[in-house]
Amino acid sequence: MANELMSKRVKKGDIVIDATVGNGNDTIFLSELVGDMGKVYGFDIQATAIINTKKKLLEKGFLERTKLFEDSHENINIYIHEEVDLIVFNLGYLPGGNHEIITKADSTVAAINKGLKLLKKNGIMIITAYYRHLGGLEEKEVVEKFLGNLNQKDFSVLKFQFINQINYPPMLFGIEKR
Numbered sequence: 001m002a003n004e005l006m007s008k009r010v011k012k013g014d015i016v017i018d019a020t021v022g023n024g025n026d027t028i029f030l031s032e033l034v035g036d037m038g039k040v041y042g043f044d045i046q047a048t049a050i051i052n053t054k055k056k057l058l059e060k061g062f063l064e065r066t067k068l069f070e071d072s073h074e075n076i077n078i079y080i081h082e083e084v085d086l087i088v089f090n091l092g093y094l095p096g097g098n099h100e101i102i103t104k105a106d107s108t109v110a111a112i113n114k115g116l117k118l119l120k121k122n123g124i125m126i127i128t129a130y131y132r133h134l135g136g137l138e139e140k141e142v143v144e145k146f147l148g149n150l151n152q153k154d155f156s157v158l159k160f161q162f163i164n165q166i167n168y169p170p171m172l173f174g175i176e177k178r
């Protein structure tokens with residue numbers, strides 16, 4: 001669903017942000033979508049995520065259209081000084097990495113809040129919340145509460161949720177700036 005939304009909304013030349021680079025799947029996917037005239041900014045607090053993703057981008061020939069920062073996404077405003085078309089978050093831990101390094105409610109909400117200010121009119125933010133791990137449920141609830149309180153004059157907020165799956169299936173939030 002997140003990939004479908006990205007494919008539908010991101011055009012060649014767009015400027016986008018991957019707020020949780022991890023293994024780089026979304027960064028690479030977005031790099032293809034924006035093309036060589038576009039730009040993908042990425043954030044992750046883990047050096048391994050940044051280093052491994054840079055290698056993959058280099059192999060694909062996408063390095064020039066990307067800029068990755070080894071820093072928390074809550075500092076997004078320090079690095080990005082232009083409006084963007086799309087921002088994507090994947091909350092949780094790095095698959096195949098240290099499961100104790102997770103996104104956390106306070107910094108996630110701070111990053112979402114700052115990210116929403118950077119969105120262009122009609123720009124979108126996609127947040128996939130994984131919350132089976134310790135701390136995940138609390139984060140998902142804080143995020144959901146924050147999004148639910150956004151003024152409807154400024155943002156349209158959707159929640160996509162499995163209603164027939166057990167074991168905390170991931171949940172997706174889609175926000176469009178009006």
Ligand SMILES: C[S@@+](CC[C@H](N)C(=O)[O-])C[C@H]1O[C@@H](n2cnc3c(N)ncnc32)[C@H](O)[C@@H]1O
Nearest residue numbers: 020022023024025026044045072073090094103
């Ligand atoms: C679920 S993974 C991301 C998966 C990624 N989208 C992919 O395609 O592989 C979550 C990532 O968020 C990172 N992370 C945790 N806290 C962060 C923060 N405050 N700022 C930026 N990244 C953070 C973790 O290091 C981890 O790599």
